[in-house]
Amino acid sequence: xxxxxxxxxxxxxxxxxxxxxxxxxxxxxxxxxxxxxxxxxxxxxxxxxxxxxxxxxxxxxxxxxxxxxxxxxxxxxxxxxxxxxxxxxxxxxxxxxxxxxxxxxxxxxxxxxxxxxxxxxxxxxxxxxxxxxxxxxxxxxxxxxxxxxxxxxxxxxxxxxxxxxxxxxxxxxxxxxxxxxxxxxxxxxxxxx
Numbered sequence: 001x002x003x004x005x006x007x008x009x010x011x012x013x014x015x016x017x018x019x020x021x022x023x024x025x026x027x028x029x030x031x032x033x034x035x036x037x038x039x040x041x042x043x044x045x046x047x048x049x050x051x052x053x054x055x056x057x058x059x060x061x062x063x064x065x066x067x068x069x070x071x072x073x074x075x076x077x078x079x080x081x082x083x084x085x086x087x088x089x090x091x092x093x094x095x096x097x098x099x100x101x102x103x104x105x106x107x108x109x110x111x112x113x114x115x116x117x118x119x120x121x122x123x124x125x126x127x128x129x130x131x132x133x134x135x136x137x138x139x140x141x142x143x144x145x146x147x148x149x150x151x152x153x154x155x156x157x158x159x160x161x162x163x164x165x166x167x168x169x170x171x172x173x174x175x176x177x178x179x180x181x182x183x184x185x186x187x188x189x190x191x192x193x
Contacts, residue, residue: 001026002077002091003171004084007098009124010105010112012155012163016098017080019164020171027074031081034066060134065192082131085148086141089185094174096167097149100156139188148183 003026005017014030021028038059039049053059064087071079071088079088085095100108102124110120135141146152151170155163 001093001174001176002071002075002079002088004071004088004092004095005078005080005098006082006085006096006149007155008082008105008128010108011098011100012108012160013080013082013098015160016096016155016164016167017078019160020168021078023164023168024076024078024171026076026078028078028080029070029074030079031063031067031084034063034070034081038062038066057134057138061138061192064138068190068192082143083135083141086135086139086185086188087190089188089190092182093176094151094171095149095182097146097152098155099152100154104156139190141188148185150182 003020005013007013014032017030018028035049036046039046042049049059064083067079067081067084067087071091085092085097106117106121106124109124110117113120132143135143151167153163153167
């Protein structure tokens with residue numbers, strides 16, 4: 001089974017994806033891991049690559065092509081990134097979207113990255129706006145359109161353990177033979193295929 005975990009920065013994607021993979025005995029691949037792999041291939045730090053990506057759309061497209069390729073080629077996998085659900089498309093068995101109110105996400109990011117809440121808020125909002133524009137421009141994806149997701153969770157409502165528990169229950173309760181139809185991913189241009 002291929003499960004995708006998507007959501008904005010600070011929503012808890014990595015924490016949940018790693019826990020799900022561990023509990024299910026699946027591989028966990030994150031967009032961040034792939035980004036670091038691309039940076040290493042270019043003999044750059046992730047920060048240096050991120051700066052280059054601001055002016056070179058080929059970097060984002062390479063990351064997304066790799067996400068799609070992983071989704072197509074692997075099974076027993078939890079694939080995690082902001083666009084994992086969209087990039088995996090028809091290859092995903094279950095698509096999860098995690099979110100939390102901006103104030104909660106900003107506080108989590110500030111704590112994680114040891115920066116002020118104000119700085120984290122400015123960076124998070126700017127990043128979200130930039131990404132939304134790029135996703136629309138590159139692929140025709142409206143990141144705010146959540147209809148492709150099978151489960152949408154506000155992670156601020158549960159403790160990390162409580163969240164993992166009920167999401168794991170939902171995932172293990174999934175029976176492909178009883179599935180009457182997943183919402184298809186349509187209108188997306190995978191121009192790298």
